[in-house]
Structure formats: structure tokens, C-alpha cells
Amino acid sequence: MSDAPNFTIIASGGCNAKCDFCTDDKNAPLHNSYAQNLLKAIQVLPEEFRQVSITGGEPTISPDLDAILSLVKYSGRFDKVVFTTNGARLLKHLDKIASTVNHINVSRHAIGYEANVEIFKTRGIISDKDLQLACSEFNKRGVDVNLNHVYTKDSNLTEAYVKEYVRYAKALGASSVSFRYDQDENTLETTYLEELFFGYSQFNAGSCPVCRSHSILVDGLTVVFKASFSEPSDSLSYLYELIYQPNAKLTEDWRGDKVYPSPKPKAKVKTSSPTKHFVSMHGSSFGGGCGGKSAGSCGGAPIRTSCGGGGCGR
Numbered sequence: 255m256s257d258a259p260n261f262t263i264i265a266s267g268g269c270n271a272k273c274d275f276c277t278d279d280k281n282a283p284l285h286n287s288y289a290q291n292l293l294k295a296i297q298v299l300p301e302e303f304r305q306v307s308i309t310g311g312e313p314t315i316s317p318d319l320d321a322i323l324s325l326v327k328y329s330g331r332f333d334k335v336v337f338t339t340n341g342a343r344l345l346k347h348l349d350k351i352a353s354t355v356n357h358i359n360v361s362r363h364a365i366g367y368e369a370n371v372e373i374f375k376t377r378g379i380i381s382d383k384d385l386q387l388a389c390s391e392f393n394k395r396g397v398d399v400n401l402n403h404v405y406t407k408d409s410n411l412t413e414a415y416v417k418e419y420v421r422y423a424k425a426l427g428a429s430s431v432s433f434r435y436d437q438d439e440n441t442l443e444t445t446y447l448e449e450l451f452f453g454y455s456q457f458n459a460g461s462c463p464v465c466r467s468h469s470i471l472v473d474g475l476t477v478v479f480k481a482s483f484s485e486p487s488d489s490l491s492y493l494y495e496l497i498y499q500p501n502a503k504l505t506e507d508w509r510g511d512k513v514y515p516s517p518k519p520k521a522k523v524k525t526s527s528p529t530k531h532f533v534s535m536h537g538s539s540f541g542g543g544c545g546g547k548s549a550g551s552c553g554g555a556p557i558r559t560s561c562g563g564g565g566c567g568r
Contacts, residue, residue, distance in 0.1 A: 258302065258304055258305055259303050259305075259493065259494050259496070260306070260494070260495050260496075261296075261299055261332075261495075261497075262306070262308075262309060262496070263306060263307070263308050264309055264500050265308065265310045265311050265313035265316035265318065266316050266317065267316035267318070267500075268310075268312070268500075269310055270312050270376050271312065271340055271374035271376050271379065272375040272376065273363070273374055273404075274373075282500045282501065285501055285502040288500070288502045289318050289321035292321070292502070293325055295496075296329050296331070298515060299331070305334035305335070305336070306332045306335050306336070308322060308326065308335070308336065308338070310338070312339060312340055313337065313338070313339055314339050314341070314343040314344055314347055315343055319347060323347075323350050323354045327354040334356055334357075335355040336356065336357045336358075337351055337355040337357070337358045338359040338361065339359070340360070340379045340380065341360050341384070341388065342380065344388050351397075352391070352392055352397050357397065357398045358399045358400065360388075360399060360400070362401045362402065363403050363404050363405075365418060365422045366422070367381050382426065386425070386426045389426055389427030393427060398429040399427070399429055401426070401430075401432070403432065404434050404435075405435060405447060411433075413450045416433070416450075416472065416477065417472060419431060420475050421473065424473070424475055430476040431477050431478070432478040434481075435447075435480070442465070442481045442482070442483070443481070445479070451472075451477075451479070454470040454471070455470065456469065463490060464483040464486035464490065464495075465480065465482035465483065466481055466482075467479060467480040467481075486507075487508075493506060493514075496514055497510070
């Protein structure tokens with residue numbers, strides 16, 4: 255994780271999936287000035303915004319994907335670029351994505367293609383065979399691939415399931431896996447799944463102003479447990495995130511209500527963590543950064559009941 259503020263680009267074109275936990279508007283109309291306004295949005299970003307998350311919707315089906323990747327790449331201003339996808343057309347755009355991003359989150363909320371089809375409610379997600387090929391290609395080019403698994407209080411995941419999921423991820427060639435809790439409110443409380451792994455050796459614990467995570471090793475693979483605020487702007491008195499919406503507006507909130515720049519003077523961007531730290535059962539403060547991409551970008555989002563994300567480049 256990182257204390258650095260995050261810029262999130264929500265790709266136009268909606269999503270090909272219909273996950274029950276997701277609240278994204280899959281039928282948002284296309285905006286004729288999406289690419290042009292994105293360029294303007296990048297130009298007005300405060301200097302402190304050096305990391306960007308590209309999400310959706312499903313970015314690989316966006317008619318503006320090429321423009322998004324080009325503007326991000328050739329702006330020359332981002333130190334960290336995270337891409338979150340269900341893999342729909344990942345192979346088609348692999349070369350351009352690999353030349354632009356540092357880290358990829360592939361949404362995979364179950365073990366095996368067919369089980370994921372049931373969750374996504376479409377066969378348009380990437381197959382296991384193609385995902386294995388994509389992981390291989392991205393790994394060759396130095397791009398980390400993290401499998402991102404959303405879960406809720408009703409998921410009833412077990413320690414045995416996590417271990418099986420790790421074996422699945424390793425077989426696909428993923429660099430890491432992350433389990434992200436589907437937040438109902440702005441809370442960072444420990445989840446039932448995290449409690450099952452308190453006996454494991456923890457490393458790379460960290461936090462940003464609106465999230466926390468900690469990592470463990472399971473069968474040699476990094477497993478990250480994450481929690482984040484559903485709407486960070488409700489919990490902060492300073493500017494920490496900017497979101498470029500599918501309607502071509504730049505806002506300070508995920509809801510899209512607070513347009514940036516505001517006609518009123520804004521408080522100076524604050525890049526340091528708030529004084530409150532989140533302490534694990536082991537006594538370690540969550541005070542690191544979201545930067546470890548091999549641990550899975552906090553990327554990908556605050557969870558905001560979708561696969562995509564912002565925050566610290568999740």
C-alpha cells in the first residue's frame with residue numbers, strides 16, 4: 255500500500271458481467287468526449303497524484319481502451335499503473351497493456367472457469383487456458399498478475415478453500431492472490447477469513463488512509479487480505495482520490511457527485527497516513543504501503559462492491 259494519492263480511471267463501455275455483489279452501472283451511455291476529457295483530467299491532476307488504476311466496468315471491452323492506455327503511457331507522469339479486469343479480451347490487448355502497466359488484477363472469485371461463470375453470469379470472462387497463457391506472457395515482460403477474490407460475510411470461505419485457491423493460482427502462473435472483503439460500510443474491522451490465518455507468519459502489513467492489508471505466505475505464494483472504505487471521501491477531510499467517471503467527469507468521490515476542480519478552494523493534498531493505525535492480532539501496526547505489487551495491488555479499489563478500485567492503486 256501507499257500513502258500516495260490515487261487517480262482512478264473507470265473505463266467507458268460498462269461490463270460484460272452481472273456479479274450480484276457489484277453496483278456498477280453496466281448500462282452507462284458512452285460519452286463522445288471521453289478520451290478528450292480524460293486528457294484534460296490528467297493535465298489538471300495535482301502533482302502528488304503519481305499512481306493510476308484503470309478499472310471498470312470491464313476495461314478490455316471499452317471502446318476507449320486504446321486511448322486510455324496511450325494517454326496514461328505517454329503522459330509520462332505515473333510511477334505506478336494498475337489494471338483490473340475479468341480478462342474478457344485480455345489476450346487481444348495484451349501487448350499494449352503490458353507496455354503500459356506494472357501490475358494486473360484479474361478478478362477470479364472462485365476456483366475454475368465454470369465456477370466463475372456462475373458468479374460473473376457470463377461465459378465472456380477469460381478461460382483458465384487463456385489466463386494461463388496471459389500470465390506467462392505478462393510474467394515474461396515483468397508485469398505481475400494477481401488473482402483478486404471478492405468475498406462477503408455469506409461466502410463461508412475456509413482455510414482449506416484458500417489453500418486450494420492458492421494451488422489454482424499457482425497452476426495459472428499468478429504472482430499472488432488477494433482476498434478482498436465486500437464492505438457494507440466504512441469499516442476496517444478484521445474479517446472472519448483473516449482470523450483463520452492468525453497463526454501464519456505475517457509480513458508486509460500496511461495501510462493507506464482508506465484501507466489496510468496484510469500478507470502471508472501459503473504454499474510459497476503471497477496471499478493478501480484486504481479491507482477498505484466503501485466511499486473514502488466520506489471519511490477524509492482532505493483530497494486523497496480522484497476518479498475519472500464513465501460520463502467523462504473528474505470527481506473526488508466514487509458516487510460522482512463532487513466534481514473536481516471544485517469552484518471553491520480545496521484543502522491542500524495530504525499524502526501522509528492519518529494518525530490512526532490498524533493493529534493486527536500479532537501486534538503489528540498496519541503502517542506500510544500498498545506499493546508491493548507482488549502482493550496484489552490494493553487494485554485494483556476500495557472495494558465499493560465491485561471488482562475495480564482506487565485507493566492506493568488497488
